[in-house]
Amino acid sequence: MTYTLILLRHGQSEWNAKNLFTGWVDVPLSEQGRAEAVHGGELMKKEGILPDVLYTSMLRRAIMTANLALDAADRHWIPVHRDWRLNERHYGALQGKNKKEIRDEYGEDQFMEWRRSYDTPPPAIEAGSEFSQDSDPRYAGEPIPATECLKDVLERLLPYWEDTLVPELKSGKKVLIAAHGNSLRALVKHLDEISDDDIAGVNIPTGVPLVYELDEETLKPIKKGGTYLDPDAEAKIAAVANQGK
Numbered sequence: 599m600t601y602t603l604i605l606l607r608h609g610q611s612e613w614n615a616k617n618l619f620t621g622w623v624d625v626p627l628s629e630q631g632r633a634e635a636v637h638g639g640e641l642m643k644k645e646g647i648l649p650d651v652l653y654t655s656m657l658r659r660a661i662m663t664a665n666l667a668l669d670a671a672d673r674h675w676i677p678v679h680r681d682w683r684l685n686e687r688h689y690g691a692l693q694g695k696n697k698k699e700i701r702d703e704y705g706e707d708q709f710m711e712w713r714r715s716y717d718t719p720p721p722a723i724e725a726g727s728e729f730s731q732d733s734d735p736r737y738a739g740e741p742i743p744a745t746e747c748l749k750d751v752l753e754r755l756l757p758y759w760e761d762t763l764v765p766e767l768k769s770g771k772k773v774l775i776a777a778h779g780n781s782l783r784a785l786v787k788h789l790d791e792i793s794d795d796d797i798a799g800v801n802i803p804t805g806v807p808l809v810y811e812l813d814e815e816t817l818k819p820i821k822k823g824g825t826y827l828d829p830d831a832e833a834k835i836a837a838v839a840n841q842g843k
């Protein structure tokens with residue numbers, strides 16, 4: 599027996615389309631992103647991979663993507679849980695900045711260090727500044743960050759994975775996680791046991807369901823890397839990798 603986990607990065611957001619660092623800024627989906635979400639749901643329906651329970655971040659691009667996808671899959675009625683531990687990596691002072699401009703100003707190496715290194719966070723965001731979340735009521739009382747590297751994301755995500763998501767899977771439910779490029783990269787790093795260096799080369803496309811069958815004893819993937827339900831996933835992965843160019 600195996601357990602089924604479906605990972606879904608939100609569809610293209612308005613800030614993805616504008617090439618801006620987003621992180622915890624709560625931007626809406628673009629029109630293309632809404633279409634990607636519906637398509638993702640249609641793929642789940644076509645393949646008969648239908649989730650029993652939904653987990654999302656606290657950000658509308660993930661929430662809306664899941665709503666649209668589940669509606670298209672006729673699974674709009676499943677129970678929902680939301681938690682900030684599934685949020686995108688907090689991009690610190692880079693939130694709201696244009697990726698190409700940052701690359702031009704600081705150079706390719708620094709840009710990629712901030713964007714894809716495992717343990718170098720960008721500079722912290724200033725409390726009270728335009729794109730800070732320090733007074734956002736949805737995080738009241740939570741130990742929220744002012745910047746994060748991927749290692750930080752994994753450290754806040756793993757307890758949630760172990761304590762909440764694993765028990766759901768072990769109860770036999772097909773679990774859908776609707777989240778973000780970097781929170782899903784952190785989870786994929788853990789599942790596929792990807793090294794700190796190699797995770798820099800892993801990118802997750804928007805709106806494409808990624809299905810993992812997990813061994814019931816070890817909770818490790820039967821097939822490393824899982825299976826994208828969209829045959830065009832490779833081209834979409836390359837587009838994410840090339841952002842900022």
Ligand SMILES: O=C(O)[C@@H](CO)OP(=O)(O)O
Nearest residue numbers: 618619620621686713779
């Ligand atoms: O801006 C962000 O929050 C993320 C995801 O869109 O970007 P990147 O892929 O550069 O980590």
